[in-house]
Amino acid sequence: MNSASSLKNKIVDLVGLKKYFPIRAGVFLQVKGWVKALESVTLSIAENTVIGVVGESGCGKTTLAKLLVKIHEPTDGKVIFYKDGKEHDITNKLGDVRSVFRRDVQMIYQNPFDSLDPRMSIYDIIAEPLKAHKIFEHKAEERDYIKELLQKVGLTPDMLDRYPHEFSGGQRQRIAIARAIALKPRLVVCDEPTSALDVSVQNQIINLLFKLRSEYNMSYLFISHNLDVVRYLSDRIYIMYLGNVVEEGDSEEVFSKPLHPYTITLMHAIPDWNPKVRKFHKLVLEGEPPSPINPPSGCPFHPRCQYAQNICKKEKPALLGEKHKVACHFPQA
Numbered sequence: 001m002n003s004a005s006s007l008k009n010k011i012v013d014l015v016g017l018k019k020y021f022p023i024r025a026g027v028f029l030q031v032k033g034w035v036k037a038l039e040s041v042t043l044s045i046a047e048n049t050v051i052g053v054v055g056e057s058g059c060g061k062t063t064l065a066k067l068l069v070k071i072h073e074p075t076d077g078k079v080i081f082y083k084d085g086k087e088h089d090i091t092n093k094l095g096d097v098r099s100v101f102r103r104d105v106q107m108i109y110q111n112p113f114d115s116l117d118p119r120m121s122i123y124d125i126i127a128e129p130l131k132a133h134k135i136f137e138h139k140a141e142e143r144d145y146i147k148e149l150l151q152k153v154g155l156t157p158d159m160l161d162r163y164p165h166e167f168s169g170g171q172r173q174r175i176a177i178a179r180a181i182a183l184k185p186r187l188v189v190c191d192e193p194t195s196a197l198d199v200s201v202q203n204q205i206i207n208l209l210f211k212l213r214s215e216y217n218m219s220y221l222f223i224s225h226n227l228d229v230v231r232y233l234s235d236r237i238y239i240m241y242l243g244n245v246v247e248e249g250d251s252e253e254v255f256s257k258p259l260h261p262y263t264i265t266l267m268h269a270i271p272d273w274n275p276k277v278r279k280f281h282k283l284v285l286e287g288e289p290p291s292p293i294n295p296p297s298g299c300p301f302h303p304r305c306q307y308a309q310n311i312c313k314k315e316k317p318a319l320l321g322e323k324h325k326v327a328c329h330f331p332q333a
């Protein structure tokens with residue numbers, strides 16, 4: 001059994017998470033099939049760490065994030081939450097830990113044009129979680145705290161009574177960040193927080209997120225379709241393909257010794273990626289990923305893999321390894 005001290009360091013474990021969405025059609029909306037968004041994902045998040053999750057659009061990243069923050073419930077698998085050395089199975093429920101979980105775990109969405117309510121002032125947007133958790137007794141204290149938060153995210157206190165439409169995409173994302181950190185969470189799920197923004201402001205937002213992380217001692221689950229973005233930020237990286245984790249490991253290890261053909265093709269898109277390794281692999285990612293409604297047999301990557309053999313079409317490779325894991329019959333050392 002785990003001792004209380006080893007559990008103290010944990011925030012969340014996702015265990016074998018699977019999510020299938022029903023496809024309904026006809027007058028009675030019968031189930032005609034399933035979108036297999038997530039197959040079986042296991043992932044652990046400890047205090048003060050950054051977990052990077054990378055993969056092409058449609059591979060299940062947002063579904064994973066929504067299962068973690070409990071917007072969705074899994075078709076199978078478990079979500080375990082840890083608080084003060086105690087383990088809480090929160091699959092399909094929150095029960096006694098509802099309030100602490102809602103404080104400790106926050107999410108920043110991809111598109112700040114959708115995620116901020118246009119009818120609410122900046123003050124009300126940021127005050128909402130503070131009010132829900134009854135943080136301040138006096139309005140003046142709350143207002144001062146929100147002003148301070150605005151400064152922390154690079155905005156000015158005079159913006160308080162304005163509305164989201166008056167702000168640029170980058171400024172809106174700063175407002176969303178202020179709201180996410182207002183309750184001093186232990187974990188923030190960042191779902192492609194810069195991909196809807198102009199290239200010129202993307203780095204500013206990333207830098208802000210990382211400045212705040214060290215100040216607040218938070219962990220991030222940082223999702224991106226671009227390996228380059230998570231490269232320097234993540235302690236550990238999970239590479240996803242069609243609802244599956246195909247490679248995972250400590251960031252430096254995965255970057256210096258990628259094992260999965262898909263990871264290697266993603267790395268080829270990074271301009272200054274290790275030229276020595278590049279020489280041995282001339283991989284280019286062709287075509288679109290297959291549909292999760294009707295995924296390929298065997299290894300999900302086989303239709304696009306230049307190393308595919310017969311076995312790859314028949315048998316799905318398991319995710320194997322100690323700290324550095326790969327799901328491939330012929331890993332590229």
Ligand SMILES: Nc1ncnc2c1ncn2[C@@H]1O[C@H](COP(=O)(O)OP(=O)(O)O)[C@@H](O)[C@H]1O
Nearest residue numbers: 021035037056057058059060061062063064292
């Ligand atoms: N609510 C839903 N109902 C049906 N299908 C969904 C739903 N949400 C996501 N999907 C599908 O699940 C797959 C994974 O989606 P998503 O998790 O958004 O991927 P990503 O964030 O990596 O782009 C996609 O095929 C998507 O169309």
Ligand code: SF4
Nearest residue numbers: 299302305312328329
């Ligand atoms: S299992 Fe086969 S098809 Fe899949 S990535 Fe490895 S070599 Fe390619």
Ligand SMILES: [Mg+2]
Nearest residue numbers: 061062063192
């Ligand atoms: Mg997404």
